[in-house]
Amino acid sequence: xxxxxxxxxxxxxxxxxxxxxxxxxxxxxxxxxxxxxxxxxxxxxxxxxxxxxxxxxxxxxxxxxxxxxxxxxxxxxxxxxxxxxxxxxxxxxxxxxxxxxxxxxxxxxxxxxxxxxxxxxxxxxxxxxxxxxxxxxxxxxxxxxxxxxxxxxxxxxxxxxxxxxxxxxxxxxxxxxxxxxxxxxxxxxxxxxxxxxxxxxxxxxxxxxxxxxxxxxxxxxxxxxxxxxxxxxxxxxxxxxxxxxxxxxxxxxxxxxxxxxxxxxxxxxxxxxxxxxxxxxxxxxxxxxxxxxxxxxxxxxxxxxxxxxxxxxxxxxxxxxxxxxxxxxxxxxxxxxxxxxxxxxxxxxxxxxxxxxxxxxxxxxxxxxxxxxxxxxxxxxxxxxxxxxxxxxxxxxxxxxxxxxxxxxxxxxxxxxxxxxxxxxxxxxxxxxxxxxxxxxxxxxxxxxxxxxxxxxxxxxxxxxx
Numbered sequence: 164x165x166x167x168x169x170x171x172x173x174x175x176x177x178x179x180x181x182x183x184x185x186x187x188x189x190x191x192x193x194x195x196x197x198x199x200x201x202x203x204x205x206x207x208x209x210x211x212x213x214x215x216x217x218x219x220x221x222x223x224x225x226x227x228x229x230x231x232x233x234x235x236x237x238x239x240x241x242x243x244x245x246x247x248x249x250x251x252x253x254x255x256x257x258x259x260x261x262x263x264x265x266x267x268x269x270x271x272x273x274x275x276x277x278x279x280x281x282x283x284x285x286x287x288x289x290x291x292x293x294x295x296x297x298x299x300x301x302x303x304x305x306x307x308x309x310x311x312x313x314x315x316x317x318x319x320x321x322x323x324x325x326x327x328x329x330x331x332x333x334x335x336x337x338x339x340x341x342x343x344x345x346x347x348x349x350x351x352x353x354x355x356x357x358x359x360x361x362x363x364x365x366x367x368x369x370x371x372x373x374x375x376x377x378x379x380x381x382x383x384x385x386x387x388x389x390x391x392x393x394x395x396x397x398x399x400x401x402x403x404x405x406x407x408x409x410x411x412x413x414x415x416x417x418x419x420x421x422x423x424x425x426x427x428x429x430x431x432x433x434x435x436x437x438x439x440x441x442x443x444x445x446x447x448x449x450x451x452x453x454x455x456x457x458x459x460x461x462x463x464x465x466x467x468x469x470x471x472x473x474x475x476x477x478x479x480x481x482x483x484x485x486x487x488x489x490x491x492x493x494x495x496x497x498x499x500x501x502x503x504x505x506x507x508x509x510x511x512x513x514x515x516x517x518x519x520x521x522x523x524x525x526x527x528x529x530x531x532x533x534x535x536x537x538x539x540x541x542x543x544x545x546x547x548x549x550x551x552x553x554x555x556x557x558x559x560x561x562x563x564x565x566x567x568x569x570x571x572x573x574x575x576x577x578x579x580x581x582x583x584x585x586x587x588x589x590x591x592x593x594x595x596x597x598x599x600x601x602x603x604x605x606x607x608x609x610x611x612x613x614x615x616x617x618x619x620x621x622x623x624x625x626x627x628x629x
Contacts, residue, residue: 280622443469459493
């Protein structure tokens with residue numbers, strides 16, 4: 164009972180926090196909803212002059228970012244799936260709590276996010292064994308940017324070419340019925356240098372929020388992540404860019420049976436054929452080493468064609484397509500596989516109040532549910548956000564995932580989510596309060612004579628920056 168009172172008190176206090184002046188002209192600066200992304204493809208919201216703001220990976224409290232160093236979107240080559248991140252935690256440029264301006268500027272943002280939700284299937288098991296639960300989560304937000312202020316923050320006539328971003332967002336998660344409590348850590352850090360010719364960055368990301376509602380995902384996407392990467396972009400000419408990236412990824416699952424280490428190398432050459440069209444060639448090499456000796460290892464190579472098309476300031480499309488060769492060493496004997504892979508993303512600013520985004524991804528992934536199996540995944544998602552007023556907005560997300568396992572298993576997973584939100588100000592850099600009410604439904608259905616697993620969830624999330 165005390166826990167319920169604490170939750171409701173926090174939500175009520177946040178709702179009655181003092182408001183700030185709204186600027187209707189800045190509505191277009193708000194990002195589209197960052198729902199179920201179906202691949203690491205550039206998500207490029209538009210400002211009124213038609214320039215892109217940043218990649219969707221940077222529009223989240225989970226990824227510190229600045230507009231200037233994301234002017235050239237980090238499209239990546241790896242079409243890895245991303246976990247759920249709703250809009251309350253994606254206010255973009257977080258409001259500044261403290262900062263200094265000068266040759267080397269600094270900005271500190273401090274906030275607190277709380278969420279209270281009920282789900283009728285907390286463990287996402289078959290319907291006959293489903294167990295409901297009420298969950299309360301509390302997440303402090305500490306974010307520091309040095310050397311390159313965020314969009315909407317302080318400006319300086321001399322911006323440093325070096326920058327550093329640090330984000331720490333631990334989550335305290337408590338099941339109210341049985342009192343079970345966990346503390347789930349998340350740290351992200353980046354250091355880099357950006358000039359007119361080159362971009363160099365080193366990143367470290369550790370995220371163990373595998374049970375957090377903000378990472379409410381499929382069982383195949385549920386894991387703890389440790390990732391370190393290095394990126395180099397070099398412009399030979401104003402129209403030609405070489406991009407190289409090395410990534411180390413350590414994936415840990417709760418039962419430990421599908422733990423793996425992944426090394427990825429990426430290379431791409433891009434050419435801006437016209438002001439609206441960019442084309443390129445890319446390749447990706449990967450090695451997947453499982454901790455369990457019986458599962459062996461996998462290595463793959465991809466040859467890719469890359470393209471971006473921006474016919475108008477309101478429409479943006481990106482795509483990649485190619486072939487993947489995958490070899491298996493150890494574990495269950497398998498022959499080399501040759502399959503097509505690809506991803507397409509389309510973003511459309513339909514009106515000044517409506518943003519629409521669609522994504523399609525086709526790729527291969529080692530399974531977490533079935534150890535040693537490889538599945539081919541088809542993931543299609545659509546998202547829409549509509550501003551009801553300068554402070555109220557409505558968001559809807561739909562996704563359909565189909566997985567075909569080489570073990571013969573077939574699985575589909577539709578997801579839908581509807582959300583009503585309130586923001587204190589349409590200016591992301593000034594909106595210190597964000598409140599969202601949402602309802603969500605997900606179903607995991609294994610084809611054949613198997614019982615489906617449904618999970619419905621309703622909740623409220625409040626984000627407050629100081």
